[in-house]
Amino acid sequence: MGNLTATRPLEPWTAPTASDPVAVTLRLPGSKSMTARALVLSALANGPSTLSGPLRARDTELMAAGLRGMGAHMSTSDDERWLVRPHRLVGPAHVDVGLAGTVMRFLPPVAGLADGRITFDGDPQARTRPLGPLIGALRSLGVRIDVAGDGSLPLAVLGAGHVAGGEVVIDASASSQLVSGLLLAAPRFDRGVVVRHVGPPVPSAPHLRMTVQMLRAAGAAVDDTVPDLWAVEPGPLSGRGWEIEPDLSGAVPFFAAALVTGGEVTLQGWPRSSAQPVDRLRELLQRMGGDVTLSTDGLTVRGTGVVHGLEADLSDVSELTPALTALAMLADSPSRFTGVAHIRGHETDRIAALAREFAALGADLTESRDGLEIRPRPLRGGVFRTYADHRMAHAAAVAGLAVPGIEVDDVACTSKTMPEFPALWSAMVTGKS
Structure with missing residues (x-):
């Protein structure tokens, strides 16, 4: 075992x-998966967004706190309706990922867009969760990352205020979140992103479909017609109302x-x-x-x-x-x-x-x-x-x-x-x- x-x-x-x-x-x-994605897309949008029926739990509160630490304005006092106002992303900041795979994989790409140093760490068990493929992918897209260990937490993203983007190859067989994290931030990358998965099948395909659907709902252009390949064009994301299932x-x-x-x-x-x-x-x-x-x-x-x-x-x-x-x-x-x-x-x-x-x-x-x-x-x-x-x-x-x-x-x-x-x-x- x-x-x-x-x-x-x-x-x-x-x-x-x-x-x-x-x-x-x-x-x-509400759905943890939808709440997490809506928070990231809202923080990167060009106007305010609301989340109706969001999940208030440790994972989603850590996600909101991480984005708030980087500069996004988050109003989460109302359990039924959260308000997100995007703002310029800056460091220094520290993100506590807890034990949340969504936080540790969705926010490092966002941190690359921030201007300053963003550090990440979490619960002891979080340091064993697969993160190496995402670190490698972000580095190949132009993001500077300091990692103390062997491709896991803790780490620091040295944000330059923008990410070059481009094409990247990744083995996402450990988690579909490795792809979703790249896609969610990709509209804000200078050249967008083309992600090609090479390796055993990506698990949890419905979560990837959710990522693509929610990106499109926010105005992003996403092509997922080729198996194991996702292309996101650079462009603005729209603030909107999200109804969380x-x-x-x-x-x-x-x-x-x-x-x-x-x-x-x-x-x-x-x-x-x-x-x-x-x-x-x-x-x-x-x-x-x-x-x-x-x-x-x-x-x-x-x-x-x-x-x-x-x-x-x-x-x-x-x-x-x-x-x-x-x-x-x-x-x-x-x-x-x-x-x-x-x-x-x-x-x-x-x-x-x-x-x-x-x-x-x-x-x-x-x-x-x-x-x-x-x-x-x-x-x-x-x-x-x-x-x-x-x-x-x-x-x-x-x-x-x-x-x-x-x-x-x-x-x-x-x-x-x-x-x-x-x-x-x-x-x-x-x-x-």
């Missing part, structure tokens, strides 16, 4: 066990609860047309025994109480791996997930962490280079370590629906993307707010 670093001892949270089918209508916080990845544990308990969960405020991979999620949940419908009420998932095993390549929706692994533990047949080797470089080595923690609860599963094989059998309670990873806490919560006594060592790590998670989850399972 990969290297894992346990979180500090905290008061454990006992995942509630469901005695009845869940039946709940939820309004969840509910977070689909954050909703998945709640949808999983419908399958496990034979209940029904509706996510309110879901748009008819989404930038998130809702069709792929629908397919996966239906194969595992759920029924997924979209109506004026929202996105609804219904279960029968019987979960089916699943064999699937999850490379395009790797964020779903922890919750789907927990579902697979409770299924009526084996499951096999592949295509997610890159999640070893997420907040923790998710493959190793899932294998270790579920094995400690009695699970029969095998870790492979790029996934997991799960052979369901009865689980027992025990401490489930999160390694400061919010998705690990989500997985434990899903398993806890059917397995009494699962204690999550650090449920507070869910504040990374959904501070309300423990309260929302307990209210859904117990019926008490």
